[in-house]
Amino acid sequence: xxxxxxxxxxxxxxxxxxxxxxxxGETNVKITVHMGTCGIAAGAREVMDVLLEExxxxxxxxxxxxxxxxxxxCSSEPNVTVEMQDKDPVIYQHMDKNKMRQVFKxxxxxxxxQSDFALARG
Amino acid sequence: MTIRMDLLLCGGTACRASGSEDxxxxxxxxxxxxxxxxxxxxxxxxxxxxxxxGPLMIVQPxxxxxxxxxxxxxxxxxxxxxxxxxxVKKLFYKEPASEExxxxxxxxPFYSKQKLIVLKNRGVIDPENINEYIARDGYVGLSKAxxxxxxxxxxxxxxxxxxxxxxxxxxPTGLKWEFARRAEGDVKYALCNADEGDPGAFMDxxxxxxxxxxxxxxxxxxxxxxxxxxxxxxxxxxYPLAIKRLNIAIVQARDYGLLxxxxxxxxxxxxxxxxxxxxxxxCGEETALMHSIEGKRGMPRPRPxxxxxxxxxxxxxxxxxxxxxxxxxxxxxxxxAWYASIxxxxxxxxxxxxxxxxxxNIGLVEVPMGISLREIIYEIGGGIPKKRKFKAVQLxxxxxxxxxxxxxxxxxxxxxxxxVGAIMGSGGMIVxxxxxxxxxxxxxxxxxxxxxxxxxxxxxxEGTMRMLEILKKITQGRGEPGDIELLExxxxxxxxxxxxxxxxxxxxxxxxxxxxxxxxxxxxxIDKRCPAKRCAALLHFEVDEGKCIxxxxxxxxxxxxxxxxxxxxxxxxxxxxxxxxxxxxTNCPSDAxx
Numbered sequence: 001x002x003x004x005x006x007x008x009x010x011x012x013x014x015x016x017x018x019x020x021x022x023x024x025g026e027t028n029v030k031i032t033v034h035m036g037t038c039g040i041a042a043g044a045r046e047v048m049d050v051l052l053e054e055x056x057x058x059x060x061x062x063x064x065x066x067x068x069x070x071x072x073x074c075s076s077e078p079n080v081t082v083e084m085q086d087k088d089p090v091i092y093q094h095m096d097k098n099k100m101r102q103v104f105k106x107x108x109x110x111x112x113x114q115s116d117f118a119l120a121r122g
Numbered sequence: 123m124t125i126r127m128d129l130l131l132c133g134g135t136a137c138r139a140s141g142s143e144d145x146x147x148x149x150x151x152x153x154x155x156x157x158x159x160x161x162x163x164x165x166x167x168x169x170x171x172x173x174x175x176g177p178l179m180i181v182q183p184x185x186x187x188x189x190x191x192x193x194x195x196x197x198x199x200x201x202x203x204x205x206x207x208x209x210v211k212k213l214f215y216k217e218p219a220s221e222e223x224x225x226x227x228x229x230x231p232f233y234s235k236q237k238l239i240v241l242k243n244r245g246v247i248d249p250e251n252i253n254e255y256i257a258r259d260g261y262v263g264l265s266k267a268x269x270x271x272x273x274x275x276x277x278x279x280x281x282x283x284x285x286x287x288x289x290x291x292x293x294p295t296g297l298k299w300e301f302a303r304r305a306e307g308d309v310k311y312a313l314c315n316a317d318e319g320d321p322g323a324f325m326d327x328x329x330x331x332x333x334x335x336x337x338x339x340x341x342x343x344x345x346x347x348x349x350x351x352x353x354x355x356x357x358x359x360x361y362p363l364a365i366k367r368l369n370i371a372i373v374q375a376r377d378y379g380l381l382x383x384x385x386x387x388x389x390x391x392x393x394x395x396x397x398x399x400x401x402x403x404x405c406g407e408e409t410a411l412m413h414s415i416e417g418k419r420g421m422p423r424p425r426p427x428x429x430x431x432x433x434x435x436x437x438x439x440x441x442x443x444x445x446x447x448x449x450x451x452x453x454x455x456x457x458x459a460w461y462a463s464i465x466x467x468x469x470x471x472x473x474x475x476x477x478x479x480x481x482x483n484i485g486l487v488e489v490p491m492g493i494s495l496r497e498i499i500y501e502i503g504g505g506i507p508k509k510r511k512f513k514a515v516q517l518x519x520x521x522x523x524x525x526x527x528x529x530x531x532x533x534x535x536x537x538x539x540x541x542v543g544a545i546m547g548s549g550g551m552i553v554x555x556x557x558x559x560x561x562x563x564x565x566x567x568x569x570x571x572x573x574x575x576x577x578x579x580x581x582x583x584e585g586t587m588r589m590l591e592i593l594k595k596i597t598q599g600r601g602e603p604g605d606i607e608l609l610e611x612x613x614x615x616x617x618x619x620x621x622x623x624x625x626x627x628x629x630x631x632x633x634x635x636x637x638x639x640x641x642x643x644x645x646x647x648i649d650k651r652c653p654a655k656r657c658a659a660l661l662h663f664e665v666d667e668g669k670c671i672x673x674x675x676x677x678x679x680x681x682x683x684x685x686x687x688x689x690x691x692x693x694x695x696x697x698x699x700x701x702x703x704x705x706x707x708t709n710c711p712s713d714a715x716x
Binding site for chain 2: 003005006009012013015019020022024027032033034035040052053055068069
């Protein structure tokens, strides 16, 4: 590998920071995919896959994807909760791949709550 | 796909010894089974510090702390937490005093009281990946030092920081560098002392295992400051993992051009090699260490000339400890004034301690200078296990001394610790409870020193031998009046006349125990009694019927089947079978065996 200049070092730092952002960067959006047995049976796994694909296409490093168990509304699964800084969490119901893409692009990235898919304000 | 979760599995020597490599394999298998391998990443970090609770794992972004992992629990853990998002409570940390479970790392008192500079990357990065170090502002200090600062400015900044040698002696680092800078000669060397040898100390090993680049970065900066282009890390061969990770770090740094010619286009050349020591304690002494690198027998020589004038291969040389170097890059990055704002008037910054012995939270801790010993032992360390009584804390290993209870509020800084009869040392901190015999402890350290004495000068070679003989005699019940005075006389003589630091400090454990626990020596010599019940020759191995609570604990612990006991009956020790292993005495809850 060629010798680094100070600019190269900075570039490496910027790209490496993406890789370690999970461990230290700030969190502004938390997306919870409810992955209880009921959620997985209803297709939460696919929803998660799509969500992670979408995540890979964004440069935002302040978004965290976490899993959680069943909320008790098994009939509305797959559920996804989106929590944004200083806003009420929104719980979405009956999610699928397309709905997840739309929620990510509109709500998570642009802040427009997708009321049609929403179950409740959590 | 995006990684949504990082599993920071501790891969320090302690956690590996308790099985973290098997845990890693089990995790890999289970993640693959649930098809999570592309969204959850396992990162093997260096020592996380909380060694007693290992194997450890921190789960990010939630910052959940799991302890004492076993292979059997991994399938459950992966399914419950990593797939379904339900953290597994039984693997949480439990506060020993309140029995309260604490899920997140930042809330555990062991971590929350610490101040991390040297250990800022511990358990957070993969030490075998230079990019992770760079992501945490690695090599920022180096960039600044190489491109924006003159050697004099670097030295000035280190002086302003007030950094003192972390190997134990506490010599101002900036001053040492200045001497070497001023010394005449084209060839100079920057050496790193990683020959950590004090019993119970593992600070340097952990730094090297968790953050090897921090040490390299400090050495390159030192090279520029003094005008050296070659560095050697003298690391003991007993630290295979540290050496492995250092070698990986050196290769990666060379690959990036951070070691070698014209680093970052600054015109400064510097390279580092590792020299493996064979584990002789005396080779931690600077002149002996240099002899050893030169291929000669590791023996000290008289100073002056000091290494700053004539060191390795008779060239001007700077030798600093691992921990000292690990501070340098951050001093360059944040400025000496920032560093000097932490700590006390004469001792700046932080100090890493290896907290071991009779304390609940055994591990590696970094604290700001000026914190009291009590805070370290009771708040970070979680106090003494099994409701035993604190007796003393030993600082500085075989060169140091012990601090008894009445001085527990002593602030941790170089001068205050010396005032109470111990030394800061390199960072070994051994907590002792009321079951430690201070005479036996002094004998242990003298045994160590006598074994490690290189034999070059008579006071150390013969003097420590005589002292050991006297101490052995006392612990075996053959002590005579006059022994204490003889020990004191020998101590003074060895301190004054030994050639190097090893000999000059060798009597310290004896002197400090004599200072605070003289009555224990007298009890051994005059009353033929060991108050802590450790010296087998002075014990009777009989049961006090008045004190025995008939619990049978001694019976269950005896490995020789020498105890007769039945429910509701006083225990009885059969002396013909007894092997005097002390396990009955150690475990007796009512102190009934004498």
